[in-house]
Amino acid sequence: MRADRKDIFKSRFQEHYSRLCRIAYGYVSDQDDAEDIVQELFISVWNKRLDGMPEKEFAAYMTTSVRNSCVSFLRKRKEDTVSIDDHPASASCMPDETPEEGKTLQDILDSALDTLPPRCKDVFLLAKLQGLKYREIAEKLEVSEKTVENQMTKAIKLLRAYVAAHGALLVTVAAIILSIIINCE
Template identity: 90%
Template sequence: MSADRKDIFKSRFQEHYSRLCCIAYGYVSDQDDAEDIVQELFISVWNKRLDGMPEKEFAAYMTTSVRNSCVSFLRKRRDDTVSIDAYPASASCMPDEGPEEGKPLQDIMESAPDTLPARCREVFLLAKLHGLKYREIAEKLEVSEKTVENQMTKAVKLLRMYVAEHGALLVTVAVIILSIIINCE
């Protein structure tokens, strides 16, 4: 790896990073998400060796790519949310009992995280029970923030499936609220 390539990449990063973060922020309305999108874009550019493009082409490519990445991010966020209308009223249960032959709703809620894979459960509990930020979880578990984000997405999807199988309306509402909280971070 040549020092020239590093210098060119560093120069372009410094020149375009702030502008691209502003563009991303205009789409996603969250500074951390905007920075993550732009950083991942620069990583992709480095890995694909696209940093050697002429300056004009590079600037146009980066502007278009950040817009596309934001649109993909927003689509993913939209797809991760669930509508309360998606669950029929017949699937709801009384507050004191669950659909599983009178199994208390509290038991269903407490057992839901236990159905998650170990790493997924660990990330989910650190985020939601202990209130840690993705960055803090990543440092604690010695993984990337993207891995934490992916594990949280996986946890929410698995919990939604668990809820759908058990049909508990109140658990559904709790998962919806958690997914809103997750998408707002």
């Protein structure tokens, strides 16, 4: 009976592994992380003796489990991301600048945000600095959620363009803005 279980597990692993890795990769965008997630899922299935399920139920269970595992992985990775608030921007100068120029990271970040139209800037700040959801922003600004979504898209495009135009000077700001943009997509 033990040999039969191993054979069934091996067969199911070979049948589902590639498909589950593709699903995981769609969420995490990293092949190694995707493979780790799927392998850990198969280990969990073995340890919990869930490999004896009928094939149809097993396939559905694995698909749902890989999705849930990816969401948990992404949540954990987001918690590990360093916040802008963790670094006092006003106390530091850009590496390429001399102190006489007096531009702090906060000054450069403010000038990047000043390139946004007023409504766009309001939406961006409410979403990223206050952490409001689109629905909450829509209620607060008395606009539709679709308008909030459009304004966020516009803000992201404008900030990307700003970073591209000021590349060498704004390496640090680019990292901050891109981390904000990546976390909202």
